[in-house]
Amino acid sequence: MHYLFEPGFFSSAPVGIAFVIGAVSAIVSAIVGVFTVMRGQSFAGHALTDVATTGGSGAFFFNLSPLVGFLGAGVLGAGAMESVGVDRLRGRDVATGIVLGFATGLAALFLYLDTTKSASTGVSQQILFGSIFTLDPSTIPLVVVMSVITLGVLALIYRPLLLSSISPDLAAARGISVRVIGILFMLALAVSVGLSSIAVGSLLSTALLIGPAATALRVTRNLHSALIVASVMGVVVTWVGIILAYDSFYWFTSSQGLPVSFFIVALIFLAYLLSGLPGVRRRTASPTAAAPAHSLERAAG
Amino acid sequence: MSDVPVLEVDHVSVSFGGRTVLDEVSFDVRRGEFTGLIGSNGVGKTTLLRAILGLQRLDSGEIRVEGEPLSRHNHRLGYVPQKVALDADIPMRARDFVALGLDAQRYGFSRRTKAQRDRVDEILRDVDAERFGDSRVGSLSGGEQQRVLIAHALVGEPALLLLDEPLANLDPKSVQEIVSLLHSVASDHGVAVLLSAHEMNALLPVMDRIVYVTNGRAASGTTDEVVQSDVLSALYGHHVDVLKLHGRVLVVAEPGQDDAEIPQHPTLTVN
Amino acid sequence: MFSGFMVNAWLIGSIVAVVAGVLGFFVVMRGSAFAAHAIPNGAFAGAAGANLIGVNPLVGLGVFSLAAALGIAKLSRRGRADAVTALALVMMLALGAAFLSQSTEYEPAIFSLLFGEILGVSTSQLWPVIALGAVCVIAVAVLYRPLLLTSIAPDIAAARGLRPERLEVIFLIILACATTMTVPVVGALLIFTLMIGPPAAARCFSDRALVAMGLSVLIALTTIWAALACSFTTNWPVGFYVGAYSAAWFVIGRLYVVWRRAYGRSRRRRSAVSKDVALIAP
Numbered sequence: 001m002h003y004l005f006e007p008g009f010f011s012s013a014p015v016g017i018a019f020v021i022g023a024v025s026a027i028v029s030a031i032v033g034v035f036t037v038m039r040g041q042s043f044a045g046h047a048l049t050d051v052a053t054t055g056g057s058g059a060f061f062f063n064l065s066p067l068v069g070f071l072g073a074g075v076l077g078a079g080a081m082e083s084v085g086v087d088r089l090r091g092r093d094v095a096t097g098i099v100l101g102f103a104t105g106l107a108a109l110f111l112y113l114d115t116t117k118s119a120s121t122g123v124s125q126q127i128l129f130g131s132i133f134t135l136d137p138s139t140i141p142l143v144v145v146m147s148v149i150t151l152g153v154l155a156l157i158y159r160p161l162l163l164s165s166i167s168p169d170l171a172a173a174r175g176i177s178v179r180v181i182g183i184l185f186m187l188a189l190a191v192s193v194g195l196s197s198i199a200v201g202s203l204l205s206t207a208l209l210i211g212p213a214a215t216a217l218r219v220t221r222n223l224h225s226a227l228i229v230a231s232v233m234g235v236v237v238t239w240v241g242i243i244l245a246y247d248s249f250y251w252f253t254s255s256q257g258l259p260v261s262f263f264i265v266a267l268i269f270l271a272y273l274l275s276g277l278p279g280v281r282r283r284t285a286s287p288t289a290a291a292p293a294h295s296l297e298r299a300a301g
Numbered sequence: 302m303s304d305v306p307v308l309e310v311d312h313v314s315v316s317f318g319g320r321t322v323l324d325e326v327s328f329d330v331r332r333g334e335f336t337g338l339i340g341s342n343g344v345g346k347t348t349l350l351r352a353i354l355g356l357q358r359l360d361s362g363e364i365r366v367e368g369e370p371l372s373r374h375n376h377r378l379g380y381v382p383q384k385v386a387l388d389a390d391i392p393m394r395a396r397d398f399v400a401l402g403l404d405a406q407r408y409g410f411s412r413r414t415k416a417q418r419d420r421v422d423e424i425l426r427d428v429d430a431e432r433f434g435d436s437r438v439g440s441l442s443g444g445e446q447q448r449v450l451i452a453h454a455l456v457g458e459p460a461l462l463l464l465d466e467p468l469a470n471l472d473p474k475s476v477q478e479i480v481s482l483l484h485s486v487a488s489d490h491g492v493a494v495l496l497s498a499h500e501m502n503a504l505l506p507v508m509d510r511i512v513y514v515t516n517g518r519a520a521s522g523t524t525d526e527v528v529q530s531d532v533l534s535a536l537y538g539h540h541v542d543v544l545k546l547h548g549r550v551l552v553v554a555e556p557g558q559d560d561a562e563i564p565q566h567p568t569l570t571v572n
Numbered sequence: 573m574f575s576g577f578m579v580n581a582w583l584i585g586s587i588v589a590v591v592a593g594v595l596g597f598f599v600v601m602r603g604s605a606f607a608a609h610a611i612p613n614g615a616f617a618g619a620a621g622a623n624l625i626g627v628n629p630l631v632g633l634g635v636f637s638l639a640a641a642l643g644i645a646k647l648s649r650r651g652r653a654d655a656v657t658a659l660a661l662v663m664m665l666a667l668g669a670a671f672l673s674q675s676t677e678y679e680p681a682i683f684s685l686l687f688g689e690i691l692g693v694s695t696s697q698l699w700p701v702i703a704l705g706a707v708c709v710i711a712v713a714v715l716y717r718p719l720l721l722t723s724i725a726p727d728i729a730a731a732r733g734l735r736p737e738r739l740e741v742i743f744l745i746i747l748a749c750a751t752t753m754t755v756p757v758v759g760a761l762l763i764f765t766l767m768i769g770p771p772a773a774a775r776c777f778s779d780r781a782l783v784a785m786g787l788s789v790l791i792a793l794t795t796i797w798a799a800l801a802c803s804f805t806t807n808w809p810v811g812f813y814v815g816a817y818s819a820a821w822f823v824i825g826r827l828y829v830v831w832r833r834a835y836g837r838s839r840r841r842r843s844a845v846s847k848d849v850a851l852i853a854p
Contacts, residue, residue, distance in 0.1 A: 042654035043606040046661065050761070094772045097605040098822045101765030105815020108687040108762075112809050115683075129669050207662040214655040258670050265666035272659055354731045375733075382727035391601065391724060392775040392784035398724070405721040406734055408714050437779050438724075453728070 018132045018199075018242050018260070021143055025196040026208055026234035028147045031154060032192040033213030034226050035185065039165045043093060044081055044186070046206045047100040048193045051077030053202040054103040055194070056127035057110035066127065067139055070197040071146070074190030077103060082186050130201030130261045132242065143195055150191045157184055162223065199238070200261040207261075208234060211268030215275045237267045305368040306331050307377075307461045307493045308353065313362035315348055321517050322348045325362070328512045328521035330461060330495055335487045337504045338497040340514035346497040347383070349514070350465050353495075354380060367460060379454030379492075383465040387439040387446060395441065395449045396421055396434040402453040420456060427490070428452045428482060444475035448482070455492065462486065464496035468503060476503050483507070501528075502549045528552075578804065580693045584701055585796040588754045589766060591705045593774075593789030594712050595750050596767035598743065600775070601723045606654055607644055607744060608767050610661035612751045612760035614640025616685050617668035619755065624671045630700060633755055637748035640664060645741045687811045688759030690800070697756065704753035711746050719743065720781060758796075762811040766792050769818025776825030791821050 036045045052070040054077075059069025080099045081092075111127075126134075154161070164171035164178045171178050189209075196205035216230035241264035248258045308330040315323040322345045330336050340346050351357040353364055355371045364371050366378060379402075400413060400421045425431045430448040433441060438449060447467060454462055464483070468476045484507040487494045498504060501511065505524060512521040513528070513536065520527050520536050527533075528550055530543045537554075544551040599608045615637045622632025640660060647656040668685070712719070718739060722729040726736040754763040774787035799813035 037652070037655050040652070040654055042652075042658040043609075046606075046609075046658050093603050093605045094600055094768060094822075097609070097764070097768040098772065098819050100609070101762070101768060102815045102819040104761045104765065105809075105812040108759075108809040108815075109812040111683060111687075112812075206658050207666070210655050210658045210662075214652070214659065259666075259673055262666045262670040262673075265662055269659055269663040356730060378731070380728060380731035382725070382731070385725045385727065387724065390775055392778055393720075393724065393781050394779050397781060401717065401721055405717050405729065406732055407717055410713060410716060435779070450728075 013137075014133045014135070015242065015246060017135050017137055017140065019239060021135060021140060022132060022199050022238040022242060023235045024143055024147050025192070025199045025205075026212075026238040027231045028150055028192045029196045029205065029208040030212045030216075030230035030234035031151065031227055032188055033209040033211075034216065034223070034230050035154075035161060035165060036189060036209060037213045037217055039185070041189070042210050044096050045189055045193065045209050047081065047096045047103075048074050048077055048190055049197065049202050049205045049209075050100050050107070051103040052193050052197045052205070053127060054107040054110065056197060056202055057107050057114055060114050060127070061110050065136075065139070066131075067142060067194065067198055070194035070202065071191060073103070074194045075187060078186035078190040079183075082183050126201070127197075128201050129259050130197070130199055132199045132260050133245075135198065139198065143198065146191055146195060150188050150195075153184060154188055157181055161185060200264055201259075207265040207268045208238070211265075211272055212237065215268075215272045218272075218275045233271060237264055237271070241267055307334075307367055308495065309363075309365040309368075310349075310353070311363045311365065313349070313352060313364060314360045315345075315352060315357060316360055323352070324517040326512075326514070326517075326519045327362075328510075328519065330493050330510075332460070332493055333487055333491040334493050334509045335484060335504075335507050336493070336495045336510045336512060337501055337508045338495060338512045338514065339499070339501045339504075340497070341499050344514045345517050346514060347465055350380075350463055350495075350497060353463060354378060376457055377460040379457065379459035379462045381447075381450045381454050381462070381464040381467055383467075383469065385446070385450060387441075389437060389439040391437065391439045393438050394435050395430060395438045395445075396425060398438045398449060399424060399434075399452045399456050402456040424452045424456045427455070427486070443471055444478065447471065447475070447479055451479075451482070451486075455486065455490075459492065461493045461495060464494070466497055466499070468496075468498055468500075480504060480507055505548065505550065524550075578800075580695060580698060581690050581800055582797075583698060584693050584757050585690060585800055586793060587701055587705045588758055588763070589770075589792035589796045590789050591708050591750050591754065592763060592766035593770055593792035594709050594785060595747060596771040596792070597774070597785040597788045598712065598719055598723060599747070599767050600771040601720075602740075602743070604743070604747075605764075605768055606657050607641075608747060609764045610644060610657045610664075611637055611640045611744070611747050612755055612763050613661045613668075614664040615748075615751045615755040616760040617664040617671065619685050620668040620671035620675075624675050629756065630752065634748075634752040636664065637751045637755075638745065641744035641748035642741070645744050684759070685755065686759050686761050687809055688755075688757055688762055690757050690810050693757060701753045701757065704749055708746050708750045708753075711742075711749075715739070715742070758814065759811055762814055765811075765815050765818045766795065769822050770795060773821040773825035776829045795821065 033045070036042060052074050055069035055071070055073025056066045057069070058073065059066050077099055081096050160171060160176045160181050161184075163174070164176055164181050168178045171181075193202075193205050193209065196208045199205075200208060212230040212233040213226070215233060216226040220226045220229055241260050244263045245258060245260040248263075306329040310326055310328050313323055313326045314321070326345075326349065328336075338346050338349065348357055352359060353366075353371075355375065366375050400417065403417055403420070422431070422434075425434050428448040428451050430445065430452055433445055438446070441449065451462070451464075451467075462483075467479060467483075471479065480503055483494050483496065486492050487507075487509075496504075501508070501524075508524055510521060511524050511527050512519050513533065515536055516538065518536055520532050528543055530541065533543060533552060534540045540555050542553045542555075544553060596608075599605060615633045618632035618634070618636025618639075619629040620632070621636070622629045643660050644653075644657050647660065718729070718734050721732070722734055722736040722739045729736050751760075751763060758766070770791035771784075771788040773791055775784045777787055778784045795814060795817045796810075798817055799810050802808070802813045803810040
């Protein structure tokens with residue numbers, strides 16, 4: 001036990017905060033992520049994290065809290081992507097790319113202005129790679145509230161979301177407004193990205209979004225178990241990552257530790273690769289897991 | 302012109318996923334013949350077409366094109382796949398797409414010769430696609446795109462044209478147009494046509510021969526030979542009746558049998 | 573603006589624009605936007621790692637870009653492509669972050685690798701860029717027709733004996749090569765923008781593939797020239813202008829498409845009417 005938890009671990013308040021916020025954002029990311037992967041929107045999800053970078057760096061420039069920046073930019077970006085390229089799948093990829101490119105350029109601008117504005121270094125690091133050990137405790141309530149709201153919205157639109165993810169035509173035929181569901185989902189995606197950007201940074205929140213979800217979809221048969229497996233995996237990975245990151249301060253003589261995000265991402269990547277081993281993967285692939293909605297459409301022809 | 306059939310499918314068997322998809326299928330296609338590959342979805346038509354194109358490994362049997370065994374690319378075959386998703390944003394005119402049928406495998410750049418351009422014009426005329434030759438290939442309607450795909454497959458002067466469910470997503474008028482187009486391709490230009498469909502009635506007036514597939518097994522011959530109760534019953538493994546009414550064919554299973562396997566015109570009901 | 577260190581910036585910027593315009597034409601056509609984004613991020617990790625162990629960053633860039641390209645190609649076949657690409661991308665970013673955290677130049681290094689240092693390009697960087705750029709463009713020129721058919725109709729291409737899967741790997745490798753040369757200059761996050769915006773706009777303006785590719789190069793060139801000029805004047809990062817102008821071109825392109833469709837419709841209606849008139853009045 002002594003080797004796993006380096007001195008000072010249990011008595012440290014920042015670590016406790018990290019645990020709570022990490023777990024909450026991991027759960028939201030995992031649940032939203034399962035739908036994201038199912039809908040084949042991993043690129044959009046990732047693009048939103050880069051958009052969040054813009055928000056974070058802009059927030060710093062305008063003296064707002066980074067959470068506000070992440071969330072605000074995410075919502076704007078989600079709106080832009082959804083409005084520009086809904087219909088054709090390839091058009092959507094290009095639209096996503098354009099928004100991403102523009103947002104990234106804006107992020108470059110803000111980061112540049114940030115560094116000229118104040119002498120403080122480490123802004124980029126915080127925004128891009130997270131600041132889970134240096135979080136302001138006052139952000140906890142906001143994080144929890146936004147998480148509950150997001151999960152609540154998802155629970156509400158759960159069934160129409162599922163149907164429109166698998167087959168937009170079927171959903172439309174049943175009177176479901178696929179467009180509205182799509183927008184709501186993108187908003188949920190934006191919020192979850194914003195939340196996890198606090199914990200692991202905007203560049204790496206993609207991992208929390210996609211990783212546990214993709215892994216869970218590979219090893220489970222149905223949606224419910226996928227959601228549970230993804231959530232559990234997300235939380236476990238986050239906690240282990242925090243522990244390892246804390247410990248890593250003591251590993252190197254430079255006493256510079258490795259970022260939490262690195263450990264979390266590495267663990268997620270490892271888990272995904274391991275899930276591909278024979279015996280771990282489901283033998284019969286169910287249609288929802290093996291193919292995103294659009295190719296299913298084409299296959300059904 | 303020799304008597305060697307353009308295509309010989311010789312006791313071909315294919316299985317994958319633990320399932321026998323094709324079981325000792327045999328038939329020939331001769332020069333200029335119009336052959337319909339009829340069977341409902343999932344019976345193995347696409348697998349058979351892929352096997353002919355050399356894209357599917359055979360468990361046993363052989364396929365020969367003009368007497369020669371299959372090679373990786375056979376320019377004597379033209380192919381129109383079932384679904385070609387052509388985005389309206391793709392910057393390519395219909396005539397350029399057809400021209401690509403001449404030299405898609407060649408490396409580097411070269412200006413198209415006058416002979417090549419004339420050939421493209423000629424084939425566009427043959428399929429009646431001249432008027433939209435300069436339009437974007439992705440902006441065409443389903444029927445128009447189908448013609449362009451056929452032109453693309455024909456421009457290299459193949460001996461055999463293979464089409465995978467070309468009629469599936471077309472409206473009845475387009476179905477008629479494409480069928481008569483393919484018929485004239487076969488009879489006027491001597492190109493053999495093998496097309497798969499799940500419904501044979503639209504093809505009855507033009508089909509020279511039929512290959513009727515179910516459960517991975519096939520019966521081939523003229524429509525009169527194959528579309529008979531005894532032949533099809535043997536093929537299905539249970540009794541079916543064949544009714545011919547006003548030039549159309551209806552294949553009916555006995556009550557209680559699984560009708561799902563029987564290719565039917567969607568508006569004609571069974572029982 | 574045209575003297576001294578800026579000359580190099582203009583030169584390298586132009587080369588990057590040409591390569592991005594040519595490659596981007598196919599990136600957009602093949603729907604490989606995500607891979608085009610992911611591979612440069614792999615390059616980021618490579619440069620960071622090379623920096624840490626004291627090796628020439630270009631080597632690190634090249635090795636990691638290639639690994640990213642091949643990894644994405646291989647893993648995509650077994651899992652769903654977009655999720656795999658996302659994970660690979662992020663894994664490489666995390667590695668890069670880890671490498672950088674161990675070195676002393678954390679902050680500025682991240683910035684320059686992600687957003688580029690085109691105004692600080694030295695003459696010695698010119699030749700590798702020119703060489704690699706030429707290789708990429710020539711490769712695309714040689715494979716032009718097979719790439720075209722496999723991008724638009726892979727089933728037909730397969731039937732003709734072309735190998736769509738193999739061409740995909742080759743294309744990703746060419747992308748990796750282009751990435752290696754451009755990341756030090758315009759940064760990992762921004763070479764991607766040049767490969768998406770200009771080609772996406774270009775294909776709105778022309779129905780012919782070769783013309784569209786030419787326009788793609790032209791638009792990329794004007795974008796980077798404008799970006800360099802503005803950056804020189806305001807001191808703001810080049811990447812910001814590249815992102816903004818690429819997005820602007822894309823919007824212009826889409827508007828043109830909408831206008832053309834509306835104009836085409838009304839023109840057809842008018843000619844249909846005049847045809848009917850001709851029938852009635854001999």
